[in-house]
Amino acid sequence: MPRPKRKAAVPTRSSDADSSARPEPKKPRGNQFNRIDQLFESYVNKTLGLIDPEGIEALCNDVNVNHTDVRMLIFAWKMKAEKQGYFSKDEWRRGLKCLGADTRPKLKKAIEGLDKELKVPECFEDFYSYAFQYCLTEEKQRSVDIETICELLNIVLKSEFPNQVNLLVEYLKVGKQLFKLIYVQNDYRALNMDQWRSFYRFFKEVDFHDLENYDSSQAWTVIIDNFVEWLKEKEKN
Amino acid sequence: MSSQKKRTFQIEAFKHRVVVDPKYAEKTWKVLEHAIHEIYNHNASGLSFEELYRNAYNMVLHKFGEKLYSGLVTTMTSHLKEISQSIESAQGEIFLEELNRKWIDHNKALQMIRDILMYMDRTFIPSSHKTPVHELGLNLWRDVVIHSSKTQARLRDTLLELVLRERNGEVINRGLMRNIIKMLMDLGLSVYQEDFEKHFLSVSANFYCLESQKFIETCDCGDYLKKAERRLNEEIERVSHYLDPRSEIKITNVVEKEMIDSHMHTLVHMENSGLVNMLVDDKYEDLGRMYSLFRRVPTGLTVVKDVMTAFVRDTGKQLVMDPERLRDPVDFVQRLLDLKDKYDKIINMSFTNDKTFQNALNSSFEHFINLNARSPEFISLFVDDKLRRGLKGVGEEDVEIVLDKVMMLFRYLQEKDVFEKYYKQHLAKRLLSGKTISDDAERSLIVKLKTECGYQFTSKLEGMFTDMKTSYDTMQGFYASQSDVGDSPSLVVHVLTTGSWPTQPSPQCNLPSELLGVCEKFRAYYLGTHNGRRLSWQTNMGTADLKATFGKGQKHELNVSTYQMCVLMLFNNADRLTCKEIEQATGIPLLDLKRCLQSLACVKGKNVLRKEPMSKDIAEDDTFFFNDKFTSKFFKVKIGTVVAQRESEPENLETRQRVEEDRKPQIEAAIVRIMKSRRTLDHNNIVAEVTKQLQSRFLPNPVVIKKRIESLIEREFLERDRVDRKLYRYLA
Numbered sequence: 001m002p003r004p005k006r007k008a009a010v011p012t013r014s015s016d017a018d019s020s021a022r023p024e025p026k027k028p029r030g031n032q033f034n035r036i037d038q039l040f041e042s043y044v045n046k047t048l049g050l051i052d053p054e055g056i057e058a059l060c061n062d063v064n065v066n067h068t069d070v071r072m073l074i075f076a077w078k079m080k081a082e083k084q085g086y087f088s089k090d091e092w093r094r095g096l097k098c099l100g101a102d103t104r105p106k107l108k109k110a111i112e113g114l115d116k117e118l119k120v121p122e123c124f125e126d127f128y129s130y131a132f133q134y135c136l137t138e139e140k141q142r143s144v145d146i147e148t149i150c151e152l153l154n155i156v157l158k159s160e161f162p163n164q165v166n167l168l169v170e171y172l173k174v175g176k177q178l179f180k181l182i183y184v185q186n187d188y189r190a191l192n193m194d195q196w197r198s199f200y201r202f203f204k205e206v207d208f209h210d211l212e213n214y215d216s217s218q219a220w221t222v223i224i225d226n227f228v229e230w231l232k233e234k235e236k237n
Numbered sequence: 238m239s240s241q242k243k244r245t246f247q248i249e250a251f252k253h254r255v256v257v258d259p260k261y262a263e264k265t266w267k268v269l270e271h272a273i274h275e276i277y278n279h280n281a282s283g284l285s286f287e288e289l290y291r292n293a294y295n296m297v298l299h300k301f302g303e304k305l306y307s308g309l310v311t312t313m314t315s316h317l318k319e320i321s322q323s324i325e326s327a328q329g330e331i332f333l334e335e336l337n338r339k340w341i342d343h344n345k346a347l348q349m350i351r352d353i354l355m356y357m358d359r360t361f362i363p364s365s366h367k368t369p370v371h372e373l374g375l376n377l378w379r380d381v382v383i384h385s386s387k388t389q390a391r392l393r394d395t396l397l398e399l400v401l402r403e404r405n406g407e408v409i410n411r412g413l414m415r416n417i418i419k420m421l422m423d424l425g426l427s428v429y430q431e432d433f434e435k436h437f438l439s440v441s442a443n444f445y446c447l448e449s450q451k452f453i454e455t456c457d458c459g460d461y462l463k464k465a466e467r468r469l470n471e472e473i474e475r476v477s478h479y480l481d482p483r484s485e486i487k488i489t490n491v492v493e494k495e496m497i498d499s500h501m502h503t504l505v506h507m508e509n510s511g512l513v514n515m516l517v518d519d520k521y522e523d524l525g526r527m528y529s530l531f532r533r534v535p536t537g538l539t540v541v542k543d544v545m546t547a548f549v550r551d552t553g554k555q556l557v558m559d560p561e562r563l564r565d566p567v568d569f570v571q572r573l574l575d576l577k578d579k580y581d582k583i584i585n586m587s588f589t590n591d592k593t594f595q596n597a598l599n600s601s602f603e604h605f606i607n608l609n610a611r612s613p614e615f616i617s618l619f620v621d622d623k624l625r626r627g628l629k630g631v632g633e634e635d636v637e638i639v640l641d642k643v644m645m646l647f648r649y650l651q652e653k654d655v656f657e658k659y660y661k662q663h664l665a666k667r668l669l670s671g672k673t674i675s676d677d678a679e680r681s682l683i684v685k686l687k688t689e690c691g692y693q694f695t696s697k698l699e700g701m702f703t704d705m706k707t708s709y710d711t712m713q714g715f716y717a718s719q720s721d722v723g724d725s726p727s728l729v730v731h732v733l734t735t736g737s738w739p740t741q742p743s744p745q746c747n748l749p750s751e752l753l754g755v756c757e758k759f760r761a762y763y764l765g766t767h768n769g770r771r772l773s774w775q776t777n778m779g780t781a782d783l784k785a786t787f788g789k790g791q792k793h794e795l796n797v798s799t800y801q802m803c804v805l806m807l808f809n810n811a812d813r814l815t816c817k818e819i820e821q822a823t824g825i826p827l828l829d830l831k832r833c834l835q836s837l838a839c840v841k842g843k844n845v846l847r848k849e850p851m852s853k854d855i856a857e858d859d860t861f862f863f864n865d866k867f868t869s870k871f872f873k874v875k876i877g878t879v880v881a882q883r884e885s886e887p888e889n890l891e892t893r894q895r896v897e898e899d900r901k902p903q904i905e906a907a908i909v910r911i912m913k914s915r916r917t918l919d920h921n922n923i924v925a926e927v928t929k930q931l932q933s934r935f936l937p938n939p940v941v942i943k944k945r946i947e948s949l950i951e952r953e954f955l956e957r958d959r960v961d962r963k964l965y966r967y968l969a
Contacts, residue, residue, distance in 0.1 A: 219919070
């Protein structure tokens with residue numbers, strides 16, 4: 001997962017407000033729930049009431065998965081975590097319930113196997129969009145910078161489309177350096193959700209060996225049109 | 238009991254036993270037969286019509302109709318056989334005459350016979366379904382005489398030969414021809430067609446095929462067309478004189494096919510005399526002839542139109558892309574107008590104002606005018622030239638004519654918004670320098686633009702006129718309010734409403750101290766009456782009149798721009814100044830300053846300053862001196878540079894960028910408008926709709942439209958459908 005930016009301000013979230021408004025159940029709901037909460041407590045930042053980046057690092061160490069690993073991102077998705085670098089209690093509960101893990105070893109095992117969660121295409125699309133969403137840190141932010149996009153592409157799509165991802169990353173990055181070339185994108189320093197989604201669709205639907213059939217009137221995003229132009233030029237040389 | 242039928246009483250018909258003379262029929266027939274002979278022998282006068290009629294009548298009455306009829310057939314046939322032989326034996330020229338004579342005779346005879354046998358004609362013949370007498374007579378004539386083995390071919394050949402001779406210039410006996418042809422027609426349309434017309438047409442086809450081939454090889458296009466036209470007219474005349482009128486269309490089709498259709502392309506593309514040459518040389522008559530001839534064949538006019546269109550496009554394209562022409566915008570536009578005038582005249586004089594040709598001409602113009610991205614600018618410069626001086630002294634009607642022509646070119650422009658930008662700039666300069674020849678002409682053009690493009694196009698332009706008027710009133714008020722004018726320079730201020738005038742960022746330059754006083758007074762006056770407004774001097778747009786005295790005491794009045802005034806006024810207090818010093822003192826931006834200094838020091842006849850070194854370019858440490866030795870034969874010398882002129886390349890680029898920027902919100906507004914009413918729409922349809930909505934201003938680039946859509950998606954005005962990525966949805 002891309003390195004979260006540390007923010008001075010603490011995000012306030014309604015889910016937190018919710019949980020604090022809900023009265024504590026008189027009886028514990030069962031051991032499982034208890035254990036999940038206990039695990040949460042083991043990583044939580046006491047002042048914030050949330051697991052913060054340090055806590056996440058500790059978790060990563062425990063489950064022996066790097067924090068940049070795609071499985072951590074999938075974990076965040078399972079939790080429907082809203083804020084990069086922080087997990088709330090609700091989110092934690094949701095995630096662990098979903099994984100069916102209430103102890104550290106179970107959690108470790110579950111996280112290790114998370115990449116299998118994406119085999120179903122509908123799930124993958126949801127996750128794919130989530131990955132972008134997760135990078136939007138500011139209130140009104142709608143786009144994510146190119147660097148982050150490239151990292152994200154590598155994490156999320158490389159296993160399925162290694163060749164295509166390499167080419168796209170090359171194109172996006174080269175654009176930043178060489179603005180003069182007309183077919184290299186120099187319009188975009190950051191990309192939005194619509195463009196992000198179009199990458200996955202493009203990889204799925206268009207065969208890179210058969211670019212002649214690409215039809216630019218088919219409502220692909222402009223950045224994809226330009227990318228195809230660049231690919232064609234590249235092939236010629 | 239015996240049953241016996243009661244006998245009904247019957248009255249039997251009276252049977253009159255007529256004893257018929259067995260020889261009655263024979264005898265009666267003989268009388269009639271004899272009569273027929275006499276008739277054919279031109280001896281009819283001795284016969285009694287009444288008697289003969291009665292005899293015929295009786296025969297029919299007594300049921301001898303059959304005998305009468307068959308007798309008639311036999312007799313007539315035998316007479317006709319004789320006649321046929323006599324015709325066959327006629328030599329040479331006499332053949333036709335003989336045929337004609339005998340035909341006339343036969344008709345007369347037939348008439349008489351028919352009259353005599355009228356009772357049979359009316360009673361026996363219909364009931365026995367036999368051919369009536371008259372018709373019988375014609376059929377027999379046809380079968381026995383005309384279709385006799387010798388006569389049939391000879392008749393045909395004779396007729397065709399006569400036609401050929403006539404075509405070759407001989408005079409023939411048209412009356413005789415007419416009679417013979419009429420005979421064939423009387424015998425039945427199929428006889429006329431089979432025995433004559435069919436062959437006539439095929440022989441004519443051959444004839445014209447050969448002739449046209451010969452002409453094509455020897456004549457130029459114009460002559461060929463004349464000949465073709467002549468032949469066509471000849472044939473029409475021939476038909477009217479001696480052929481069946483229904484043949485006209487057939488023979489003209491033959492001529493058209495052989496002479497025109499087969500050689501269309503050769504004619505049109507003939508070197509040195511083809512269509513293109515005719516167009517270039519304004520050969521109205523030849524063109525008119527080509528038009529009326531080619532109109533007769535399918536696709537004829539299409540060929541002409543296509544060649545003309547291609548040529549006009551080519552000519553226009555060359556004109557528009559010629560770098561020489563691009564130096565002089567007024568000339569450029571004038572040539573376009575001349576080209577249009579030329580072809581309008583051709584279409585009017587030679588092509589009967591044919592609408593399809595008009596349309597083709599319009600589409601050609603639309604095509605090549607837009608090949609040059611500077612056309613809008615140049616058309617505005619042309620208008621500027623006309624309104625500043627070109628139309629000076631021209632009558633009102635003629636002014637309207639010129640403006641209408643300009644409007645016509647304007648209509649062809651795809652990028653009307655670019656024209657608007659330049660027009661505004663040029664109009665501003667005209668108004669501010671007071672250099673328009675006629676307010677009425679200006680307003681007239683604005684009205685025309687409004688009619689063409691709607692009021693939004695012209696509302697700002699009208700605002701500019703209003704500002705001028707208001708400023709005039711303000712100046713009156715200002716001077717009325719100033720009790721003591723003193724010897725401060727007289728000031729004329731135009732107050733411009735920011736939104737209406739073309740914006741040009743104008744950094745303040747340092748006005749000479751002599752002016753500051755009166756400028757402040759004006760500012761105070763204006764703001765006193767218009768609270769809450771802000772005024773900023775547009776020093777790049779003003780003019781000044783300076784009184785200058787030179788070395789030998791010669792005085793001149795210099796008409797200069799504000800910048801130039803600031804520079805010149807410095808020399809009241811200094812004899813020499815470098816470019817850098819001037820820049821610092823006046824605060825004029827360097828590029829403008831350089832231009833300004835060039836106009837003051839480097840132009841012959843206007844060099845009120847002297848420059849060292851004498852080069853044309855201005856470097857920062859070039860030194861300038863007041864030119865004591867300046868002379869001019871005019872008292873008033875105009876050095877101002879506020880006249881509208883063709884933009885330099887970088888300026889042009891800048892304007893274009895601004896236009897592109899202006900277009901973005903217009904495209905977005907169109908997209909939102911469309912999506913708001915349609916709710917969901919697919920990509921290609923949006924592009925088409927947007928293009929349609931904006932076409933009166935400019936032609937939007939589909940890639941730009943796509944980018945705007947994406948921007949609107951990002952800002953959540955629209956969303957892309959989850960399932961069908963080509964579909965967009967409006968988000969309320």
